[in-house]
Amino acid sequence: xxxxxxxxxxxxxxxxxxxxxxxxxxxxxxxxxxxxxxxxxxxxxxxxxxxxxxxxxxxxxxxxxxxxxxxxxxxxxxxxxxxxxxxxxxxxxxxxxxxxxxxxxxxxxxxxxxxxxxxxxxxxxxxxxxxxxxxxxxxxxxxxxxxxxxxxxxxxxxxxxxxxxxxxxxxxxxxxxxxxxxxxxxxxxxxxxxxxxxxxxxxxxxxxxxxxxxxxxxxxxxxxxxxxxxxxxxxxxxxxxxxxxxxxxxxxxxxxxxxxxxxxxxxxxxxxxxxxxxxxxxxxxxxxxxxxxxxxxxxxxxxxxxxxxxxxxxxxxxxxxxxxxxxxxxxxxxxxxxxxxxxxxxxxxxxxxxxxxxxxxxxxxxxxxxxxxxxxxxxxxxxxxxxxxxxxxxxxxxxxxxxxxxxxxxxxxxxxxxxxxxxxxxxxxxxxxxxxxxxxxxxxxxxxxxxxxxxxxxxxxxxxxxxxxxxxxxxxxxxxx
Numbered sequence: 001x002x003x004x005x006x007x008x009x010x011x012x013x014x015x016x017x018x019x020x021x022x023x024x025x026x027x028x029x030x031x032x033x034x035x036x037x038x039x040x041x042x043x044x045x046x047x048x049x050x051x052x053x054x055x056x057x058x059x060x061x062x063x064x065x066x067x068x069x070x071x072x073x074x075x076x077x078x079x080x081x082x083x084x085x086x087x088x089x090x091x092x093x094x095x096x097x098x099x100x101x102x103x104x105x106x107x108x109x110x111x112x113x114x115x116x117x118x119x120x121x122x123x124x125x126x127x128x129x130x131x132x133x134x135x136x137x138x139x140x141x142x143x144x145x146x147x148x149x150x151x152x153x154x155x156x157x158x159x160x161x162x163x164x165x166x167x168x169x170x171x172x173x174x175x176x177x178x179x180x181x182x183x184x185x186x187x188x189x190x191x192x193x194x195x196x197x198x199x200x201x202x203x204x205x206x207x208x209x210x211x212x213x214x215x216x217x218x219x220x221x222x223x224x225x226x227x228x229x230x231x232x233x234x235x236x237x238x239x240x241x242x243x244x245x246x247x248x249x250x251x252x253x254x255x256x257x258x259x260x261x262x263x264x265x266x267x268x269x270x271x272x273x274x275x276x277x278x279x280x281x282x283x284x285x286x287x288x289x290x291x292x293x294x295x296x297x298x299x300x301x302x303x304x305x306x307x308x309x310x311x312x313x314x315x316x317x318x319x320x321x322x323x324x325x326x327x328x329x330x331x332x333x334x335x336x337x338x339x340x341x342x343x344x345x346x347x348x349x350x351x352x353x354x355x356x357x358x359x360x361x362x363x364x365x366x367x368x369x370x371x372x373x374x375x376x377x378x379x380x381x382x383x384x385x386x387x388x389x390x391x392x393x394x395x396x397x398x399x400x401x402x403x404x405x406x407x408x409x410x411x412x413x414x415x416x417x418x419x420x421x422x423x424x425x426x427x428x429x430x431x432x433x434x435x436x437x438x439x440x441x442x443x444x445x446x447x448x449x450x451x452x453x454x455x456x457x458x459x460x461x462x463x464x465x466x467x468x469x470x471x472x473x474x475x476x477x478x479x480x481x
Contacts, residue, residue, distance in 0.1 A: 001096050002142035003076075004028060005108070005135065007124060008087040012037075015086070015124045016131050020142035024076060028091050032078050036087075039067040070098040083109040084119040092142075107147035111138060114149045114303030115156065118163050126161040133158050149303035209465035210250065210300070211240040212307075212445060216437050217475035220318045224420075224480050231316060233438050234475065237308040241300040243464055248449035252307070253295045255441050274439050279310035294443075312438050319344045319437060319472065322355070322426055322479045331414045336407040336423070338392070344435060346400040353430040355392040357407065360422035364410040366390060371404055381405055397430075424481035432472045442468050 003024050007016040012033035019026060070079045079101040080089040088105045113119040115134050116127045124131060137155045138147055146152065216235035223229050243250075257273030281287065282305055286297040296307070321343055327335035338357070342350065359366050368381040368390050381392045392405050409423075416422070447464045 001094065001144075002090045002092050002101070002104075002139070004091040005139070006089050007112070007131075008033060008089060009121045010085045010087075015121065016128065016135070018132070018135055018139070020139065023093060024091055028076060029089065031073060031076070032080070032089055032091075033087075035071070035073050035078070036067040036080075069102055079105065081105045081109065083113075086119065086121065086124065104144055104147070108135070108138065110304055111147060111149060111152070115152075115160060116163070117160060120163070123163045126163065130156070130158040130160055148301060150301045153302060207242065207465060208244050209242050209467065210445070210447065211242075211467045211469070212252065212442060213238040213240075214436055214440060214442065214468075214470045216440075216472045218319070218437050218472060219476045220478070221476070222318075222322075222479040226321065226323060228315075228318065229480075231313070231318065233312040233316065235310050235312070235438060235440065236306050238304065239300055239307045240304045241302055243300065243447060245449055248299065248447060249297060250300050251295055251297050251444075251446040251448065253293065253443040253445075255439070255443065256294055258294050258440065274441075275314040276310045276312050276438070276440075277314070279308055282307050310440075316437055316439075317343060318477075319350075319432060319435070320353075320428055320430070320477070322428070324424075324426065324479070324481050326420060326423070326481070328415075328419065332411050334409040334411065334416075334419055334423070336409070338405040338407065338426075340392075340403045340405075342397055342399050342401050344399040344432065346398060348399045348432055348435045350394070350397040350399070350430050350432045353394040353397045353428065355390075355405075356427050356429075357390040357392075358424060359388055359390065359409050360411075360416065360419060361388060362412055362416065362422075363388070364412055366407060366409045368392070368405060368407045370406075374403075379403065420481055424479070426479035426481065428474055428477040428479075430474050430477070434470050435472045436470045437472045441470075 003019075003021045005016075005018045005020070006014055006029045008029060009015055012030070014029050017026075017029065067080075069081065070077070072078070075093070077092050077094075077096070078089065079092075079098055080087050081102060082088075083106075086109075088109050090101050090105055092101070109119065111134055112124065112131055115130055116123040133156055134152060137152050138145060214235065214237055216233050219230065219232040219234070221229045221231075255274045258276065259273055260276045260279060281296070282298070284298045284301060285307060289295045289297065298307070319342065321341040323339040323341075325337040325339075327337070336357070338355070340355065344350075365385065366383045368383055370379065370381055378396070379392070379394045381390065383389075384391050390405075390407055394403075397403075411419075445466045445468060447466060
């Protein structure tokens with residue numbers, strides 16, 4: 001099916017190249033990258049950007065997202081996915097199914113992450129021999145043989161090169177976990193703890209553990225009056241399994257008040273629990289008890305996989321509100337007061353919150369300022385002349401807090417008709433650790449099987465480490481002005 005497969009860095013460097021059929025030129029990856037860049041430049045010109053601005057901002061610092069996932073160039077069909085900044089690309093001369101190729105690329109990216117430990121340019125470069133071996137075992141003459149991490153473990157012989165310090169890095173991560181536990185009273189784990197291979201170079205560094213991440217992406221649109229127009233949560237439960245023992249079983253229990261199908265409201269219309277519109281599960285999930293007590297049993301495959309995907313369009317409380325107040329009373333000026341409210345519990349802290357406000361294209365410039373009591377170490381606001389937008393950044397934003405920002409826009413004429421239509425819309429990007437927008441929670445996570453039993457009579461019983469983490473991110477968070 002595939003003629004070629006390659007992995008490219010964000011700069012277009014070929015990290016891995018595999019020519020299955022030898023029916024295409026070997027430099028097709030250069031054609032692909034040039035086409036993607038040209039497509040992105042064309043998209044930016046349509047949005048009013050210029051190449052001079054691109055070079056000033058840094059050519060490779062932006063996402064080249066203009067090209068479609070599947071396209072045809074010079075008689076060659078290209079399909080690609082982007083994972084952690086790396087391009088996973090396939091070429092073919094046949095009229096193959098684009099959706100099948102994209103799914104295959106996603107699975108190959110997951111395989112590379114499972115065996116390298118992390119999906120980064122450095123990890124792929126240092127484990128190039130291992131990556132080639134994995135691709136050789138997963139593909140044969142361009143056809144997929146298997147994308148199961150568990151099945152490939154019996155065939156892959158190369159050991160991974162540890163990224164991040166090996167045993168020393170793991171001990172540091174363990175110390176960090178213990179320090180966090182003492183400080184907060186809750187077991188927490190660094191995100192780098194999952195960046196390890198499913199195969200270990202040394203049994204001394206192997207930990208019997210499983211990670212369960214509940215990741216939710218929020219889509220919210222507000223109208224000019226501050227009312228919610230559309231709201232949706234797209235979430236998934238991501239599992240990264242490093243448990244030892246082939247017959248190990250896992251039992252995971254979700255919220256007892258979970259309702260699927262949007263039937264969780266009472267007769268008066270009040271919200272009565274966690275409501276999901278639809279969901280689907282991994283093929284290994286045993287759902288015999290799910291309808292009774294919301295528990296899922298499975299024999300988890302090694303490596304990373306998505307146990308559950310779900311969607312909720314039910315009414316939920318958006319984590320942020322922004323109230324813009326526009327003042328057009330001053331000639332040649334437009335004043336905007338922004339008020340940001342963090343409408344989530346104070347025990348949670350948002351990281352990486354960025355508010356962007358586009359200004360009219362005909363504006364001369366803009367200035368923005370924060371209240372005097374605000375320090376530069378907590379938040380910062382600036383005017384990006386190249387993008388013609390105000391950027392308001394927060395390092396950490398605790399729940400239950402509110403913040404203000406004043407913006408003054410300078411105009412070329414005394415008045416601009418319908419100036420409100422040229423301002424905005426406001427957009428937010430953020431992530432809130434330990435927070436679930438849908439209130440979906442894991443009640444308990446049990447590991448049963450021979451991995452809990454001692455290998456020898458004199459060995460102590462093994463106690464697998466179980467980690468559960470929550471993360472809410474913005475997907476499309478827009479406020480119309």
